[in-house]
Amino acid sequence: MASSTTVDAHDRPRGLGRFLFSTNHKDIGTLYIIVALIGGLVGFLMSIAIRAELTHPGITIFPGLAQLLHGVDPAMALDAGKDLYNVFITVHGVIMIFFFVMPALIGGFANWFIPIMIGAPDMAFPRLNLVSLWLLVGSLVLAVLSLFVEGAPGMHGFSGGWTFYPPLSANLGSPGPAMDFVILALHLLGASSILGSINFIATIFNMRAPGMTLHKMPLFAWAILVTAFLLVITLPVLAGCITMLLTDRNFGTSFYDPAGGGDPLLFQHLFWFFGHPEVYILILPSFGIISHVVSTFSKKPVFGYLGMAYAMVAIGFIGSIVWAHHMFIVGMSLNAQRYFMFATMVVAVPTGIKIFSWIATMWGGSISFRAPMIWAMGFIFVFTMGGVTGVVLANASADRQLHETQYLVAHFHYTMSLGAVFAIFTAVYYWFPKMTGYLYNETLSKVHFALLFIGINLTFFPQHFLGLAGMPRRYIDYPDAFELWNVWSSIGAYISAVSVIIFFYVIIDAFVRRRAAGANPWGVGATTLEWTLSSPPPFHQFQTLPRITGSGHQ
Amino acid sequence: MLTANRHIIRRAAPTAGALFLVFWFAGVAAAGAVGQPEAGGVGLPVMVTPVGQETQAFYNGVLLPIISFIALFVFALLVYVGWRFNEQTNPVPSKLTHHTGLEITWTLIPVLILLFISIPSFRLLAHQVEIPDAKVTIKATGNQWYWSYRYPEDQGGFAFDSMMKPEADLKPGDLRLLAVDNEVVVPVNEVVKVQVVTNDVIHSFAVPAFGVRIDAIPGRLNETWFKAETEGVYYGSCTNICGKDHAFMPIAVRVVSHEKYDEWLAEATVKFAKADAPLHVAADQARR
Numbered sequence: 001m002a003s004s005t006t007v008d009a010h011d012r013p014r015g016l017g018r019f020l021f022s023t024n025h026k027d028i029g030t031l032y033i034i035v036a037l038i039g040g041l042v043g044f045l046m047s048i049a050i051r052a053e054l055t056h057p058g059i060t061i062f063p064g065l066a067q068l069l070h071g072v073d074p075a076m077a078l079d080a081g082k083d084l085y086n087v088f089i090t091v092h093g094v095i096m097i098f099f100f101v102m103p104a105l106i107g108g109f110a111n112w113f114i115p116i117m118i119g120a121p122d123m124a125f126p127r128l129n130l131v132s133l134w135l136l137v138g139s140l141v142l143a144v145l146s147l148f149v150e151g152a153p154g155m156h157g158f159s160g161g162w163t164f165y166p167p168l169s170a171n172l173g174s175p176g177p178a179m180d181f182v183i184l185a186l187h188l189l190g191a192s193s194i195l196g197s198i199n200f201i202a203t204i205f206n207m208r209a210p211g212m213t214l215h216k217m218p219l220f221a222w223a224i225l226v227t228a229f230l231l232v233i234t235l236p237v238l239a240g241c242i243t244m245l246l247t248d249r250n251f252g253t254s255f256y257d258p259a260g261g262g263d264p265l266l267f268q269h270l271f272w273f274f275g276h277p278e279v280y281i282l283i284l285p286s287f288g289i290i291s292h293v294v295s296t297f298s299k300k301p302v303f304g305y306l307g308m309a310y311a312m313v314a315i316g317f318i319g320s321i322v323w324a325h326h327m328f329i330v331g332m333s334l335n336a337q338r339y340f341m342f343a344t345m346v347v348a349v350p351t352g353i354k355i356f357s358w359i360a361t362m363w364g365g366s367i368s369f370r371a372p373m374i375w376a377m378g379f380i381f382v383f384t385m386g387g388v389t390g391v392v393l394a395n396a397s398a399d400r401q402l403h404e405t406q407y408l409v410a411h412f413h414y415t416m417s418l419g420a421v422f423a424i425f426t427a428v429y430y431w432f433p434k435m436t437g438y439l440y441n442e443t444l445s446k447v448h449f450a451l452l453f454i455g456i457n458l459t460f461f462p463q464h465f466l467g468l469a470g471m472p473r474r475y476i477d478y479p480d481a482f483e484l485w486n487v488w489s490s491i492g493a494y495i496s497a498v499s500v501i502i503f504f505y506v507i508i509d510a511f512v513r514r515r516a517a518g519a520n521p522w523g524v525g526a527t528t529l530e531w532t533l534s535s536p537p538p539f540h541q542f543q544t545l546p547r548i549t550g551s552g553h554q
Numbered sequence: 555m556l557t558a559n560r561h562i563i564r565r566a567a568p569t570a571g572a573l574f575l576v577f578w579f580a581g582v583a584a585a586g587a588v589g590q591p592e593a594g595g596v597g598l599p600v601m602v603t604p605v606g607q608e609t610q611a612f613y614n615g616v617l618l619p620i621i622s623f624i625a626l627f628v629f630a631l632l633v634y635v636g637w638r639f640n641e642q643t644n645p646v647p648s649k650l651t652h653h654t655g656l657e658i659t660w661t662l663i664p665v666l667i668l669l670f671i672s673i674p675s676f677r678l679l680a681h682q683v684e685i686p687d688a689k690v691t692i693k694a695t696g697n698q699w700y701w702s703y704r705y706p707e708d709q710g711g712f713a714f715d716s717m718m719k720p721e722a723d724l725k726p727g728d729l730r731l732l733a734v735d736n737e738v739v740v741p742v743n744e745v746v747k748v749q750v751v752t753n754d755v756i757h758s759f760a761v762p763a764f765g766v767r768i769d770a771i772p773g774r775l776n777e778t779w780f781k782a783e784t785e786g787v788y789y790g791s792c793t794n795i796c797g798k799d800h801a802f803m804p805i806a807v808r809v810v811s812h813e814k815y816d817e818w819l820a821e822a823t824v825k826f827a828k829a830d831a832p833l834h835v836a837a838d839q840a841r842r
Contacts, residue, residue: 057730082798152797161795167772168755173797258773264756265771298639299647304657329758330769331776334683338676345668349661355628356660362635364648369640377632384628388621395671397678398617400767401598401609404758404793468613469595470762472793475801479731479789481591 023126024539025111028133030435032107035136036424039099044500046092051459051493053085057480062088070148070156083152085476086159091147093162094182097282098189099140101420105285107133107196109427110224112435114200116530116537117218119209119546124202128195135192142185150176158182161474163271164245166256166264171249180249183242190235197228197235204228209529211548215309218528219302222309223288226316227281233320234274241270265330272323280319282416283383284312286423287354290376292528293430294358297373298365299525304357311350311357318347328396329403337396344394351387355380370522371445372430378453379422386414389464404474407467410460418456425452425503432510433517437535440510444502451499458492589763589788590729599763602784602809606765608678616674620667682765685779688747690740696750696757696770696792699799703738710823718802732789737806739822741815742785750776755797761790761805769794782809 019027053061063081066072072080111129115122123129147157151174158178160168169179204225208217244255245267254260256267295302302308322344328337358380367373389411393399402408429445432438462485467473471482478486520531533541587593588600598614601607638644693704697715704713719733740746750759752770760767764780782788790805810818 079798082801086795086798086800155798159798165756165794168796173755263773265774300649301651303651304653305651307657329767330771331774334680337679337683341675341679342672345672348668349664352664353657353661357657359628359631359635360650360653360656362632362639364644364650365635365639366644366647367636367640369636377636381629381632385625388624391668391671392613392617392621395612395617395675395679397609397675397682398613400682401613401762401765403767404760465596468598469591470599470760470791471591472760472791472801474795475791477731477801479591479729481587481593481595484594485596 021130023122023130025115025123025126025129026435026537026539028129029108029110029112031133032103032111032136033109035133035140036100036104036108039095039103039140041500043092043095043100044497046088046095048493048497050085050088050092051490053476054478054486055490056487057478057483059477062476076154080155082476083155083159084157086161086474087147087151087155087157089474090158090160090162091143094143096416097162097278098186099136099143101282101416101424102193103136104424105282105289105420105427106193106200106224106227107136109289109431110200110220110227110285113431113530114221114224115203115207116533116541117528118204118207118221119212119529119542119548120203120207121540121542123199124207125199128199132192132196132199135188135195139185139188139192142181142188146178146181146185149178149181151178152176163275164242164267165271166245166248166267169245170256180246183246183249186242187239190239193231194235197231200224200228201232209542209546209548215306216548218288219291219305219308219312220285220288220528223284223286223312226312227284230277230281230284230316230320234277237270238274241267241274244270265327268327268330269324272326273320276323276326277316277320279412279415280315282420283423284316286379286383286420287312289423289427289430290358290379291361293372293376293426294361294380296430296522296525296527297370297376298362298367299523300361300365301527302357303360303363304353307353308357311353314350315347318343318350322347325394325396325399328399341394341396345391348387348391348394355384355387368523371440371442371449372426372522374446374449375422375426375429378449379419379426382414382418382422382453382457386411386416386419389414402467404472405467406463406471406473409473410463410467413460413463418460421456422452425449430522431530432507433521434530434533434535434537436510437517438510438513439515439517439521440506444506444509448499448502448506451502452496455492455495455497455499459489459496460492462486462488462492588784589786590732591762591789601763601765602782602786602788603764603766603780604783605678605681605780606763608681609765612674612678616671620671682778685747685777686745688779689744691747691749692738692740693749693751694738694759694770694805696752696754696759696796696803698754698797699792699803701757701759701792701803701805702753703736705819705822710819712823712826714822714826716806718804729789731802732791732804732806734804734806737787737808739808739810739815739818740782741812742809743781743783744812745779745781747777747779750778756794757792757796757803758794759790759805760793761788761807763788764790764807766790767793782807785809785811 019031022028049061059081062085063077066080066084067077151158153175158174160173167173204221247253248256254262256262256264291302291308322340324332324340325344393402393408393411432440465485466482471478517535519534520526529546598610601610690709691706695702700715700717702713702715705711714736716734716736719728719735721730724730724733750768750770752772757770758767759770764782766778766780768776768778786809788807792800792803
């Protein structure tokens, strides 16, 4: 609090009001992280329920769960259980994407650190920032409400998968209001993200400190800039897409109903026009974080800074024109499949540039294996694993064999559940001392890493085998031959659960022990602006703007 | 702590490498049981169609070696930099941040690898999508939650529903969740075209041993094909989420000799003579 000044005395809200009405980017970031923590925990518990169900053949967990959650009649429990399983896989996906990874990386860490890293006192539109947060909370409330109203006939909640394909999401498959709640939740969420993205774009373009040109800007800021553009471009398409579904459901239009001249594939094209860039929205911020951590602990500037920045721009651009690779088996023409296949494979090139540039950053460095660095190296490995199976699935020819199998589940969990999640933990362990002012127990953090690395690889690696052997995804029960690898997969999930408990212990332990971190616990490699401030940073930082000199990149 | 790390890294590297090789060879080794999932299987199933075999050769011969090599290469690089460039072995970091030659190399080599992959991939894709002249055309209709099949007029013109056998009705040798009451029967060594439609929501028709998968989409008639070269029963499943019993609408295709196929056609024409009436009603209802 060294630089606290008189400004704080009158405009710093206190108590509950500080968090409910704050326009301070750090407070809002903290609230986003709390939302993400709750969302991540709920989504994770759901995945444990899913793995518990799939451990052995037969339907075991969900009928009981349906009785517990919705009080269904025991005679109806089996059918309700089957539907509840589908609700769980749907909601697990929605929560993890929209209420865990996005609020953690974009609303949370980007909100906290983008203004600081570019030398700005706050975001460009502080009140808009607060609006974004509360729209997200409203969206979460609607999403939770959807679980307790009718979806499929006689069932609770929407059970058609996070991709919401009609007619399963239309009146034919889900006549109840659950899907309407989900659509309205997505509308709020989209509005929240669009406003947040506009805020980031305005902040990054207009509020950089004197001397910080775009080409001197930290890579995390580049990552968030590209992410924000992707959100602003694609979310309105999603909004239109689901609005048409809403009118199909309630006002008798037939955009997606062939009986009225519509086409269910129109929905899929519009959805994936948003949905595919969305996966890059989830991973690009991670790329930015990993670059900083690798550079910090190698005590070297990032290798090939311009290549790294423009690789992200290229990934964002190419990632926006490959959407129909999710639709290779819907009966597209041969030429359309050829185009989407080759364009998708091209994404591997800038991604490869990033992987090799991280390794080149470490090459010749003086690496200290502090906790965040171990997490970052773990990220590079698991993301590579997810990336190479992405190259497999980009081939329309191979996708025909593996589409909608557990192989696909393994692929996107290697990029998201291992990739994005490892990046989130990297960010937590990298910035926790800065955000709170406290050190955490690094040894326990490494134990957390080891357990999660083993557990989550054990969960998802065998799913490649299951998919190759032909086990479809989104199945509550499977032929007995698939039991072996499902058992291993579930054991892996339970090991991951133990690691999550350790994570919470590390965090609570750090708050209890209150070991002061100092302004820069990471040493000479930490060169971005946040390490020039106290830990935690003053309520309003940079009342005198820093001046960036020299020709070096951050 | 750091020396301990080095030891761990030194030991972990060969172990992880060996594990990868084991998985890789396991993936290449063909499975045992034909037409059904193999217990503990780690690779693609035994393929019985030309397209399926080409898919398998492409995955096992091109994709799997390349992706295994890349993953191992990155892992090896990570281990090497961790061992060679840590604080103790390399206390003074270099200032190297640019190397144009290196950057061009790691852009161009992936491009070449992708081009190398795309040649067999495009060839296979054309084989999958372009349908040769078919001897038999079967119409498969997805319903919540079973498949219906219709044979063309020159093959008898009958239709029937194919439901999963409930657990209580399983006979010895029947596979749980895969056995059905009425199997689809097709002749061996003939091109069979499957037209896939749906009566309600989206379903997907997939038979792993044939290398076949195509969605059943409302308002659309999708087509795929296979030419099974070995007699036997081949199981498949619906692979697009379609509601609560998504996991319980299997596909079973029995591939038989021409003689047996003709016998079956004669039997089925009688047995399913009346079965097509309710189907039309169902279709009309779906259309409303």
